[in-house]
Amino acid sequence: MKCPNCGIENSDNAKFCGGCGFKLAQRMCPNGHIMKEGKETCSQCATQRAPKVKTVAPENKGKTLFEVNTLIGSNEKDVPVREFQPSPQSSVSDVRKTKVVKTETSSVGPVLSGWLVSFDRRSEGEDFRILSGENIIGAAPACNVRIDCETISSKHAVISYRDGNFYIRDLGSTNGTLVNGMRLDREILLKDGDNITLGTFNTIFVRFNKK
Numbered sequence: 001m002k003c004p005n006c007g008i009e010n011s012d013n014a015k016f017c018g019g020c021g022f023k024l025a026q027r028m029c030p031n032g033h034i035m036k037e038g039k040e041t042c043s044q045c046a047t048q049r050a051p052k053v054k055t056v057a058p059e060n061k062g063k064t065l066f067e068v069n070t071l072i073g074s075n076e077k078d079v080p081v082r083e084f085q086p087s088p089q090s091s092v093s094d095v096r097k098t099k100v101v102k103t104e105t106s107s108v109g110p111v112l113s114g115w116l117v118s119f120d121r122r123s124e125g126e127d128f129r130i131l132s133g134e135n136i137i138g139a140a141p142a143c144n145v146r147i148d149c150e151t152i153s154s155k156h157a158v159i160s161y162r163d164g165n166f167y168i169r170d171l172g173s174t175n176g177t178l179v180n181g182m183r184l185d186r187e188i189l190l191k192d193g194d195n196i197t198l199g200t201f202n203t204i205f206v207r208f209n210k211k
Helices: 043-049 065-072
Strands: 112-118 126-131 133-138 157-162 165-170 177-179 188-190 195-198 201-207
Antiparallel strands (some): 112 126, 133 157, 165 188, 177 195
């Protein structure tokens, strides 16, 4: 047995080196370190191979290595900045693209459909617009067609435009609604040029005709 300490050859059953007295029973790792009994790995080699732990300053916590190196400069020449490569599972070609759907917002609201024209208070006349849908007529500010007259109730009558036709109905007003002199007790079809009396306020219905 060759002494690992001085290199002298000793007998195979020798426990100590005849030249230097080195205990031949001690095991040594390939790097020449004496290994502890019962251990399969060299503790000194393991210590030397332990990775260095880099201390991160408190102000740099949460930042990537690229950000830290960019801001303060990298002192670790052996730590290259690798370019990001997408994994096979998330390759660019496999990413599903979301189709953008253009939402067409309809700007069509109630459209002008006719007028109520009156000459009771002004010789040149005054008109009140009738739109598609329901038009509540009355003295209240919230009415679609507001007529400030003392004989007109807060919600007096309603003119509705449905399926290309106009209909008028009294809403239980105090002084009633007349169409061509006939007092309303139900909803009736309204025609172009009909005379409508709301209380004592006289109007003429004019239908809007598209050319």
